Amino acid sequence: MPKPAPVYVLGGAQTDFARNWSKEGKHFVAMMREAVIGAMDSTRIEPREIETAHVGNFAAELYAKQGHVGAFFVEIDPAFSGMPTSRHEAACASGSIAILAASAEIEAGRYGLACVTGVEQMKTVDPATGGDYLGTAAWYEREAKGIEFPFPKLFGRLGDEYDKRFGLKDEHLAHISAVNYSNAKRNPNAQTRNWFMSESHAQQASRFNTVIGGRIKVSDCSQVTDGSVAIFLASQKYASKWAKRNHKQLGEIPRILGWGHHTAPLEFATKVAESKGNPYVLPHTREAILDAFRRAGIASVAEVSGIETHDCFTTSEYMAIDHFGLTSPGESWKAVEEGVIEMSGKCPINPSGGLIGAGHPVGATGVRQMLDCWRQVTQQAGDYQVDGAQKFAMLNIGGSGTTSCAFVVGK
């Protein structure tokens, strides 16, 4: 099979994830507009240059009673009228699916420049209603209907499965939470950058850190977030032109070096039953990561400078640690204890603060992760820069480990 054409990442922008757009009296198209204009400003790309747009969004029908979200891209600028656009949905992995669709079009030579935008406005409803909406990312009728906050409970079960197979201490989950909050303090767009967190706060259930379900407390969870992110993906031809006018060498521009995409059965119990006897709790997630590594031509996680992973809950980051291969299966605690995942460690995880610290606007998260990978490998991550980052990996998960998308970004 011939090697596919390269897909370049030119940069982008995101909204401040601490904002509450409902309080600002705004429609989600406002969020998209600010992100896309910010992305065009920062990359010096003109509206008329964009040939196609892909929008990642989970549940605007529920949160904003609005479908046909891809068409809203056209509302951003008069020059976009007539542009081919589409919306992609795979729960929390919606942003990655939008990236995959855009990059496939570029690889196929259909278009030279694509804008990928992720958007989710979640603060339109109270937490209980929002929790119920999120339940539609599982098999709603079987796993979420009538259950208060179904997703924390599902990811609590992921922790329980680790506990059953290998043993799991909650103190390691608390440490993961504290690291993400600490990293978020350096990220000017992180939702929790001014929030208090300490390891002891994360360890104890209290009036401010209530138990949501099972072993999951508030500090183990990503928060309800409004946000939008826009990035530009380009063909080699467009990237060459863009590099020239911005006085860059083509070789300086990061590419999507590899990707992986696997979908597991929807129900968590089925996933667990399917992985019985497998060293990995979520083998399809492991396969997505390995596919991305293989396509990027890297042998192991040792070849990436850091990871942006999907820590919708501390248990999902705990899972990602061994699934990325930072430890043997079931030994993620070792990487936590040895500081491997911290900013000063061998493989920093979530320098941005991740979903727990930076925020989790569901449909935008995958796009945000790729933007942060781009920031890292172009040394533009500011105070959360991993020194000398060359290649960065990301993992974006939809549902209870159902849709897994992994990428490696680098030069």
Place this chain on the structure above:
Amino acid sequence: MGELRFRRCVRVGPRRRGGGRPRIGPEPFKLLGEPERRLLDNNKIVILGANGTMGAGAGCVFAGAGFQVTMLAREMDKAKAGLRAAQNAARADAVAERITLGTYDNDLARAAGEAGLIFESLAEDLPLKRHFFELIDRHRRAGTVVASGSSGLSIAEMARGHSDSFRKNFLGIHLFNPPQLIVGTEAIPGTETEPAVTLAVVEMLSRRLGRKVIVTKDRPAFVGNRVGFKVLNETAQLAAEHGVAFIDYLIGPHTGRAMPPLATIDLVGWDVHKAIVDNVYVNCEDDEAHACFQLPDFIERGIAEGRMGVKTPESGGFYRKAGKDTFVVDLKTGNHEPLKRPSPIAFVENMKQLHRVARYTEAMKVFAAATGADAELCRRVVLGYVSYALNRVGEVAESSHDVDTIMSYGFNWAPPCAIVDLLGARNTATMLERLKLAVPAVVEQAARSDAKIFKGGVLEYGRTFVG
């Protein structure tokens, strides 16, 4: 002020490659200069006035950034109340792990002798503050930085008469309320403050506490409150003629503010509002907007009757809540009547709809083109804000960027330069002239080439326009 520049911070030591349980929290920074080392290596902060809103909030902010904080009050019970408030502000009981409590009589001398920074957050009472600074001067170590949290009193007056070492290490750190949510911060050096001390404090506030910091001159109310309370008091004056609900609607969030101006005065407290505007009115007689700082009689009367705004829920302020019902004061009778929303005004509703979809330029075009007395009144206040704010450059603010920063992050108001850009610099200058408002130098200069003057883009100012 002009020579103060941030220095690049670099992490200490080699990158650790695994092994050993690492610290969690802000990385230590290697900083040049003795003041920085004193502030950060010492890691101990003392707060006076622990039980006040700002003292408790400061406790939350400093402890949240990893400092060991000693919160002092007159009595232990008050210090404990301050800790509870800090825990509520942090939404974490564990913040107590970084906080010790004490009283002035028992603990000030010892704590002052150990601290890297002493932060005074006492009542806005100059003699009281001076009394405590005298005690601090006696007990502090030579290099300890002392900061006042005053929102507008003279830094020079507070420093006067204390030791050389005290004066060199003394400055204002003005946090806005509530400090755990509002990150805008003013640093106000006195004439004798060592530039390195100011630099160290700005560095610490910016990098370790994540504050948006500007350095201002030591003028009444500094930059944020000077500009903000000019507008707020002007709207209070207008309310006497036009009514409370109408003014809050006309000069509402669509004009670039998180909440309507009179509701803001209720939140701040009428007594605090009076203290700030009176200070400017008395001490800035040459101010081009001096009349805007004249406190309306009804506020003076209201305070005497115990009407202070949100803090006096029974008597209210401009508004009074009773269950789900909202009442608004009739300034002629002093009685609260059920709130009736003013009749919609077309240009206001148009602006709100355009903000709702982030079409801020189009919204400001509607603002500029609207006809009628209501639109003209709205423009007079909003462009009066732009004119007054940007005219503070040189007098109290170092740059228009600093004015933008503090209005945006201290008040959650649209940065004046962003308003100029959205209207167009030439158009802004023309409108200011027509309204007989001073055209600030930065606008005049930009108008020559119709240049943009806001440092940033829509992602920075968008949040300040409400739909």
